[in-house]
Amino acid sequence: MVLRRVYVLMYRLLSIAVLAASTLAYTPLSDDSLHNLPSEESDFDVDEGLLLAPILIPRVPGTPGHQRVQEHFVNFFRKHLPDWAVEWHNSTSTTPATGSQEVPFTNLIFRRDPPWAAVGDVGRLTLVAHYDSLYQPEGFIGAVDSAAPCAILLHVARSIDQALTKRWDAMLASGEAGSGLEDEKGVQILFLDGEEAWVSWSNTDSLYGARALAEAWESTPHPAVSVYRTPLHSISIFVLLDLLGAANPRVPSWFQATHWAYKHLAAIEERMRKLELLETKPANPFLPESNKSPHQFSMGFVQDDHIPFMARGVDILHVIPYPFPPVWHTIDDDGAHLDIPTVRDWAKIITAFAAEWMDLEGSMPTFSPEEKKSRKYSDKSEL
Numbered sequence: 360m361v362l363r364r365v366y367v368l369m370y371r372l373l374s375i376a377v378l379a380a381s382t383l384a385y386t387p388l389s390d391d392s393l394h395n396l397p398s399e400e401s402d403f404d405v406d407e408g409l410l411l412a413p414i415l416i417p418r419v420p421g422t423p424g425h426q427r428v429q430e431h432f433v434n435f436f437r438k439h440l441p442d443w444a445v446e447w448h449n450s451t452s453t454t455p456a457t458g459s460q461e462v463p464f465t466n467l468i469f470r471r472d473p474p475w476a477a478v479g480d481v482g483r484l485t486l487v488a489h490y491d492s493l494y495q496p497e498g499f500i501g502a503v504d505s506a507a508p509c510a511i512l513l514h515v516a517r518s519i520d521q522a523l524t525k526r527w528d529a530m531l532a533s534g535e536a537g538s539g540l541e542d543e544k545g546v547q548i549l550f551l552d553g554e555e556a557w558v559s560w561s562n563t564d565s566l567y568g569a570r571a572l573a574e575a576w577e578s579t580p581h582p583a584v585s586v587y588r589t590p591l592h593s594i595s596i597f598v599l600l601d602l603l604g605a606a607n608p609r610v611p612s613w614f615q616a617t618h619w620a621y622k623h624l625a626a627i628e629e630r631m632r633k634l635e636l637l638e639t640k641p642a643n644p645f646l647p648e649s650n651k652s653p654h655q656f657s658m659g660f661v662q663d664d665h666i667p668f669m670a671r672g673v674d675i676l677h678v679i680p681y682p683f684p685p686v687w688h689t690i691d692d693d694g695a696h697l698d699i700p701t702v703r704d705w706a707k708i709i710t711a712f713a714a715e716w717m718d719l720e721g722s723m724p725t726f727s728p729e730e731k732k733s734r735k736y737s738d739k740s741e742l
Contacts, residue, residue: 385623388715392723393631396710397518403510403702405502405694410435411510411702415500415694418492420553420567421462428490429465432550435513436469440520444470450571455564456494456557464491464553466568469516472545473527475536479585481545482595484716486512486709489554489568489601489664493688500693503684505554507604507702512548514706515713519546522714522722529722543586544595546717551664566664573667591671596620598676598712599665603705605684606698607641612648615656617676624676625649627711637707638700645708678709 402410413431416424436443446468451461467490472481488508492501500506523546530536537543553567576590587593596617602608612621625646631637632644665675686692714723 386715386718386720387623387626388711388720388723390630390634391725392714392720393627393634393636393711395723395725396636396707396714397514397724398703398707399514400703402514403507403699403706405697405699408510410513411506411694414490414506414509415502417498417500418490419494420464420491425491429467432467432469432490432509432513436516440469440516442471442520442524443516444472446470448568448572448575450568452553452567452571454557454567455559462553462567464567464571466552466572467550468547469550470545470547471520471523473530473536473543475531476543476545477582477585479581479587479593480543481593482543482587483545483547483593484713485547485549485594485597486515486713487549487551487597487599487664488512489551491552491555491568493555494557496690499690502686502692502694502697503602503604504687504692505601505603506694507697507705508600508602509550511600511603511702511706511709512550515710516546516548518710519713519717519719521724522719523717526717526719526722544717546713554664560662565662566666569664570667573671577671591668591673594668594673596674596676596716597665597668598709599663599678600705600709601663601677601679602683602687603678603680604697604702605680605686606639606701607643608645608680608684608701609643609682610646610678610680612646612651612656613660613677613679614675615653617674618651618656620674620676621646622649623715624678624708624712627715628708631704631707631711637704639698639704645704 402408404412405415406412414428418425418428433445436445448466448468450464452464453459454462488505490509493499530542551568556565558564573591579589581587581589612618628644628646661679661681663677663679665677669675686696
């Protein structure tokens with residue numbers, strides 16, 4: 360038994376070294392699979408859409424609207440995606456606006472891992488958005504900041520769920536499950552709380568939920584023989600969506616370390632435009648910097664929920680436009696100012712990225728040629 364544990368530990372240490380020395384396998388989707396990506400246009404209706412409409416309310420931490428949005432997330436997964444584990448991460452903090460009063464901050468984590476995998480052996484694609492809204496101005500909705508990104512992540516989870524089941528069931532049936540590190544790959548969605556400053560952005564008045572979660576995950580050890588020491592180390596890449604939903608976004612590649620992932624995301628957009636699967640027709644792509652050279656990267660970046668994780672060594676892909684949308688932090692950031700075709704296009708692009716990361720080629724749903732044709736937006740006369 361002792362010898363076996365030594366061999367297991369040696370294997371896992373070797374696996375960590377291999378993982379650190381190489382990029383995780385990434386399998387691009389075929390054209391057919393891109394055609395077959397789920398698309399429910401009504402989900403993003405600002406008045407009645409299943410995914411988006413319930414988030415388009417003020418949701419300041421500790422208020423009834425904030426709790427209603429939490430319930431929306433949890434009920435959505437329980438009803439539509441019951442195989443996803445739900446985890447609540449609670450913390451409290453005082454703020455400059457509330458004085459000595461402790462404000463509750465609640466991060467919500469939704470996770471699917473391979474059914475055979477031990478928790479400490481799973482590397483996870485981590486898709487992230489914040490769901491809180493500004494304390495001031497009163498009545499602030501935060502549609503681009505960040506109701507739309509949250510709705511996009513709900514769409515992504517539902518869109519890949521059946522394909523994950525199909526892939527993992529096939530691996531179990533064939534005996535391939537658990538045969539290598541690449542099989543121990545899961546996905547988690549983080550809805551982070553307390554991103555917004557209550558008075559003025561600072562190291563202490565911002566990122567309340569992200570700071571608490573990063574600290575907690577760093578200090579929570581997995582079993583000693585696990586591949587990953589902590590939940591923080593289990594993050595394969597931290598993909599943060601923010602300020603998405605305004606027309607004509609321009610998202611830079613912020614970090615050289617994850618430029619390879621940005622290039623995959625940009626390639627998806629380029630392919631989907633060539634296949635006429637996206638609604639928008641901007642003068643420039645959403646992701647225009649796939650050819651950025653190493654010397655063009657600087658130390659500059661936008662402060663956001665990734666900061667506490669990046670400070671602890673997590674790889675970050677920050678999907679945020681710059682310059683910011685004109686409605687940023689104004690009362691006009693509401694559903695009426697969203698560009699819904701842009702929201703739907705982001706949902707398709709991020710879904711494809713998640714499907715490629717999770718190696719779901721061959722497991723995605725299929726449609727008939729007639730159904731595929733109806734999904735090409737250029738075929739619709741009103742566009």
